[in-house]
Amino acid sequence: MDILIYGIINSFSLALMAIGFTLVYGISRLPNFAHGALYVITGFGVWWFVHKLHLNYLASILLALVLMGLIGAAIYRFILIRVRGMATSEIIATYALGLAILEFLRWGGFKGMTYTLPVFIEGSVNIGGVPVDFQRIIVIGIGIVVVSFMWLFTHFNRTGLALRGMAQDEHAAMMLGIDSDRMAVIAMAMGSILAGLSAIVLLPLGNIVVEAGYNVLILSIAVCIVGGLGSWVGAILAAFMIGFLQIITVAYIQSHFQMVVALLAIIVTLILRPSGFFGKQKELEERV
Amino acid sequence: MSGENILEVTDVCKSFGGVQALLNVSFTIQQGDVFGIIGPNGSGKTTLINCITGFIKMNSGKILYKGKDISYKAPNQIANLGLTRTFQIMRPYYSLPAYKNLIIPLFSPRARRKGGWRGGGKLGDRGTVSIDILEEIGFERDSFVPYKLASSLPTGYLKRLELARCLALGPDLILCDEVFSGLSMSEIASMVPLIEKLQMDGITLVMIEHRLRELFRVASRVMVLNFGEKLTEGIPEEVMQDERVKEAYLGSEKLLDYKFEA
Amino acid sequence: MDKVERRKERIDRGIKVRTEGIYAVSSWQEVTYLVLPRLVLIVGLLLLPLIIPPLFGPYWKRVISYAAIYGLLALGFDFLAHFVGLVSLGGAFFIGVGGYTAAILNTSLGLSPLFTIPMATVGGAIICTLLLLPALPLRGVYFAIVTLMYPLALMRIIEALNIFGGTDGILGVAGFPNTWIEQYLIILIVIFALFGLRRLVNEDIGLVFRGVKDNDQSVRASGLSITLYKAIAVFIASGLGCLGGAYLAHIYMWSGISQFALDFSVIPIAATVIGGGGTLVGPLLGCFFLVPISEWLRTFGTLRIVFYSVILMAFIMFRSEGVMVFAQRKYHQFQRWVKV
Numbered sequence: 001m002d003i004l005i006y007g008i009i010n011s012f013s014l015a016l017m018a019i020g021f022t023l024v025y026g027i028s029r030l031p032n033f034a035h036g037a038l039y040v041i042t043g044f045g046v047w048w049f050v051h052k053l054h055l056n057y058l059a060s061i062l063l064a065l066v067l068m069g070l071i072g073a074a075i076y077r078f079i080l081i082r083v084r085g086m087a088t089s090e091i092i093a094t095y096a097l098g099l100a101i102l103e104f105l106r107w108g109g110f111k112g113m114t115y116t117l118p119v120f121i122e123g124s125v126n127i128g129g130v131p132v133d134f135q136r137i138i139v140i141g142i143g144i145v146v147v148s149f150m151w152l153f154t155h156f157n158r159t160g161l162a163l164r165g166m167a168q169d170e171h172a173a174m175m176l177g178i179d180s181d182r183m184a185v186i187a188m189a190m191g192s193i194l195a196g197l198s199a200i201v202l203l204p205l206g207n208i209v210v211e212a213g214y215n216v217l218i219l220s221i222a223v224c225i226v227g228g229l230g231s232w233v234g235a236i237l238a239a240f241m242i243g244f245l246q247i248i249t250v251a252y253i254q255s256h257f258q259m260v261v262a263l264l265a266i267i268v269t270l271i272l273r274p275s276g277f278f279g280k281q282k283e284l285e286e287r288v
Numbered sequence: 289m290s291g292e293n294i295l296e297v298t299d300v301c302k303s304f305g306g307v308q309a310l311l312n313v314s315f316t317i318q319q320g321d322v323f324g325i326i327g328p329n330g331s332g333k334t335t336l337i338n339c340i341t342g343f344i345k346m347n348s349g350k351i352l353y354k355g356k357d358i359s360y361k362a363p364n365q366i367a368n369l370g371l372t373r374t375f376q377i378m379r380p381y382y383s384l385p386a387y388k389n390l391i392i393p394l395f396s397p398r399a400r401r402k403g404g405w406r407g408g409g410k411l412g413d414r415g416t417v418s419i420d421i422l423e424e425i426g427f428e429r430d431s432f433v434p435y436k437l438a439s440s441l442p443t444g445y446l447k448r449l450e451l452a453r454c455l456a457l458g459p460d461l462i463l464c465d466e467v468f469s470g471l472s473m474s475e476i477a478s479m480v481p482l483i484e485k486l487q488m489d490g491i492t493l494v495m496i497e498h499r500l501r502e503l504f505r506v507a508s509r510v511m512v513l514n515f516g517e518k519l520t521e522g523i524p525e526e527v528m529q530d531e532r533v534k535e536a537y538l539g540s541e542k543l544l545d546y547k548f549e550a
Numbered sequence: 551m552d553k554v555e556r557r558k559e560r561i562d563r564g565i566k567v568r569t570e571g572i573y574a575v576s577s578w579q580e581v582t583y584l585v586l587p588r589l590v591l592i593v594g595l596l597l598l599p600l601i602i603p604p605l606f607g608p609y610w611k612r613v614i615s616y617a618a619i620y621g622l623l624a625l626g627f628d629f630l631a632h633f634v635g636l637v638s639l640g641g642a643f644f645i646g647v648g649g650y651t652a653a654i655l656n657t658s659l660g661l662s663p664l665f666t667i668p669m670a671t672v673g674g675a676i677i678c679t680l681l682l683l684p685a686l687p688l689r690g691v692y693f694a695i696v697t698l699m700y701p702l703a704l705m706r707i708i709e710a711l712n713i714f715g716g717t718d719g720i721l722g723v724a725g726f727p728n729t730w731i732e733q734y735l736i737i738l739i740v741i742f743a744l745f746g747l748r749r750l751v752n753e754d755i756g757l758v759f760r761g762v763k764d765n766d767q768s769v770r771a772s773g774l775s776i777t778l779y780k781a782i783a784v785f786i787a788s789g790l791g792c793l794g795g796a797y798l799a800h801i802y803m804w805s806g807i808s809q810f811a812l813d814f815s816v817i818p819i820a821a822t823v824i825g826g827g828g829t830l831v832g833p834l835l836g837c838f839f840l841v842p843i844s845e846w847l848r849t850f851g852t853l854r855i856v857f858y859s860v861i862l863m864a865f866i867m868f869r870s871e872g873v874m875v876f877a878q879r880k881y882h883q884f885q886r887w888v889k890v
Binding site: 088214217 | 637685688690691695699700702707819823850855856868
């Protein structure tokens with residue numbers, strides 16, 4: 001029973017982390033290796049707003065999210081737009097950016113001392129004999145909200161539909177008058193906001209550490225590859241698969257194996273079904 | 289040897305999302321033939337070649353090459369069996385001399401089998417073999433043409449270079465994707481003897497073409513594709529008289545009759 | 551009034567054209583033109599350990615060796631990225647595998663560095679190639695992701711499972727019998743690696759690699775398996791990296807998870823971008839430039855990684871061609887303004 005509950009919680013956590021990455025890749029074919037860095041920087045940002053600027057918690061969160069959106073847009077507008085189209089350089093640029101941010105935070109003294117964010121609601125509840133923090137339930141709740149919002153947004157909102165069009169076929173979308181660069185800016189902004197949102201919801205469960213940046217990056221990539229790079233539905237399903245696999249290994253083998261599970265999942269997927277188990281992507285080799 | 293079925297294509301279907309590119313296309317080719325595939329733009333000719341040569345996985349269908357099932361094999365495996373193709377949009381290595389462009393196919397297992405481990409066989413190293421192949425294909429041997437950078441060669445020579453790339457593999461069948469396109473009348477006039485020479489060497493040719501007059505000079509049988517389906521097949525004269533074919537292209541009788549009279 | 555429009559024109563220098571054929575040996579001037587750059591490079595590298603430490607202190611002996619090891623990684627990166635089309639984001643992966651393999655061979659089997667280094671090079675290369683194999687038939691971004699991931703994941707796995715010495719690492723690895731050997735062996739290795747790779751990319755097989763990068767559909771249609779040739783290239787590059795890692799283990803006399811550190815991943819990339827991608831010698835010189843700066847910056851902690859990352863991004867963003875590409879162009883060509 002507790003496997004079921006923890007499994008669901010873990011899966012939603014992974015889904016929240018991964019959805020920002022898969023969004024940006026799906027729309028603009030940009031692998032945003034700075035995703036983990038954006039996660040961590042949101043956490044520190046909120047902490048700084050709350051403790052140094054003494055803002056209200058909710059205000060800090062909203063401010064941080066808005067800032068993340070702006071930062072994401074800026075990253076595209078000033079950095080990525082210059083290397084657009086050159087796959088090698090795109091990868092190196094986002095990777096270097098992510099490193100610069102994370103290592104800067106590490107140097108800036110954000111280590112050693114424990115930085116934490118308070119949970120939203122104190123206390124826990126008993127579900128089927130398993131004690132569950134309210135915060136973890138909030139994780140599930142926010143997860144459901146985000147997924148529903150994404151679905152509604154991309155099906156009923158004009159911009160959302162434009163984003164979906166870009167994801168399916170860039171050239172066709174451009175011919176219909178949809179501006180590829182504008183969509184990429186929006187995608188990066190949304191991806192960053194989602195990264196920040198996942199940080200805000202997940203970080204109260206532990207400390208804010210720079211290492212989390214790298215962990216989140218690895219986990220998000222694992223989920224996205226298993227689910228199919230660029231497929232939002234695939235990412236969510238894959239998050240569940242990996243989420244449950246991790247919890248099962250914790251229960252029956254050892255808790256240290258979580259990373260191994262992620263690594264193995266990537267390798268097995270690449271060998272068996274490179275385009276992802278759940279994705280609806282075109283076959284990878286299909287271009288002449 | 290002539291007369292055996294070298295290529296049997298049965299019920300090939302391929303759709304991209306909602307678009308049906310190929311629907312139940314079937315045909316058979318005899319060894320030593322020159323077989324033409326024609327049809328208006330967008331009829332699925334290039335998709336068909338891609339499916340046969342393994343660059344695209346078809347949804348269903350069967351392809352037999354010399355009796356072997358090659359339906360879902362990888363492109364390099366198919367090339368190594370002797371079924372080669374040219375590309376419509378050529379991208380030779382512009383910064384390299386013409387003969388160096390042929391070094392790559394000489395690395396293939398098939399070329400190595402025929403010419404020894406270094407792909408050179410009795411004739412020596414790969415460079416020498418390349419020059420020989422280029423001479424076969426019409427580059428003047430003693431001139432500096434084979435040594436010119438590929439970027440400075442005119443289209444006619446580039447097309448020959450593509451064919452040379454196929455020849456380096458010692459193929460039994462070459463699928464030519466629009467070799468006549470982009471050439472001037474005189475360049476085409478000099479290509480036709482080359483096609484005939486390849487046929488005399490025993491190589492089966494499948495030619496996808498838009499230049500019908502030139503194609504009909506060399507092809508013995510022709511197949512027409514329209515919107516991914518096979519319209520008809522037969523000798524050129526019969527096919528061009530077919531009403532459906534005329535409709536598919538232009539609908540104008542006059543134009544088609546004129547084309548054929550030459 | 552007509553505006554005089556002008557454009558830049560680049561023309562090969564006379565001496566370059568004259569040296570293109572066999573007649574280059576006909577005059578001392580021309581032979582010098584060809585040989586000088588290479589000679590300066592080799593002599594410079596060989597003289598380095600004799601000049602620097604007396605001037606700056608014995609600590610810098612080690613720094614030269616580190617620069618050489620990073621140089622091996624940078625050569626591997628440049629080769630893979632600009633001659634085969636694969637971006638390797640995890641140089642640390644090769645160093646780590648090479649280092650651990652050598653350390654294990656040394657401490658468990660008692661083999662001396664004379665044996666462990668070659669064995670770690672080849673064995674490590676095999677391990678790395680096998681682990682990277684799943685990503686090879688796929689689009690380039692997958693290779694980048696997998697190389698990024700392996701050092702990070704392996705670091706965490708070793709730590710968590712406490713295997714191979716866990717966080718402490720493997721201690722008691724043998725060192726080199728003689729400091730001069732330690733100093734000069736790696737420099738000789740680097741010189742051989744540079745000229746060896748240069749030779750390789752100009753050989754026939756180098757053409758196949760370039761084909762894989764530029765025109766892989768044509769290579770497939772010519773009967774070659776892309777995966778096989780990518781694997782060969784990865785084997786060569788990872789061999790270089792594992793060699794460096796094994797050497798490092800014997801210099802430190804220890805092997806631990808810090809061998810998966812980010813420096814090993816970032817500096818080769820930065821060195822390549824700054825030094826000039828595609829030239830092979832550019833990344834090497836870039837390392838000899840960046841590594842001393844990196845050591846000097848160690849006092850600032852991880853800020854040095856921020857430093858390279860930012861410079862790296864700046865170079866990429868502004869599409870700089872790199873120092874060696876610029877230098878080679880200047881050496882071979884001159885440019886002037888021409889009326890249109």
